[in-house]
Amino acid sequence: MPRPRVPAAPRLPSLGPPLRRAFFARSVHEVAPELIGATLLVDGVGGIVVEVEAYHHSDPAAHSFRGPTPRNAVMFGPPGFAYVYRSYGMHWCVNVVCEAEGSASAVLIRALEPTHGLAAMRRRRGLDDPRALCSGPGKLTQALAITYKHNGLPLDKPPIALHARIAVPKIVTGIRIGITKAVELPWRYGLQGSRFLSKAFPNQDRHRPA
DNA sequence: CTCTTGATCTTCT
């Protein structure tokens, strides 16, 4: 008897409770790896965070390194809010502000595994391949329709939702992508083995929680 | 697969 063909079951997203301000009010280096596995939704569309980068105010690559400006004002505000900026004149990128007011540290969301609202994401991106929908900081903002109007919005109120992960995933680390200052700092974090990263992690060094 | 290049424009010097 031929075995009946069953379509691959879609991965069931496991949504933990919404992440509140206290989660973000810690060192950016604690928050960044713990965001791997969380689920980011904007108006119900989004997916599982599989890649992030940490930017600390003492870091020459951080937008806040040289002090407050109109662009980075949200970074200097309280934790738990979205910092959105324009990249290369044509893309948006989204960060989550961490630590404390005035600390000016944030985590850049670099890639998602799409789980919610695939049709909307495909329409906005003009693509079918799920691996191409959110595999980069500029791609995911287009898929989720994140723009400057989301700059400064809280991460725990509509239209934005960021849910805690259920289980602790295996995390890999590496140097950050696309920067020209402090290039050696290993502050990029990814979900080990994910097919939805912006770029492969050259090594498979596992992250060791402190 | 990797590497190179053009697009496009805001921000800060």
Add this chain to the structure above:
DNA sequence: GAAGATCAAGAGC
């Protein structure tokens, strides 16, 4: 005036 937390397409291997 130059740089920049990017992307997509095209060439070459």
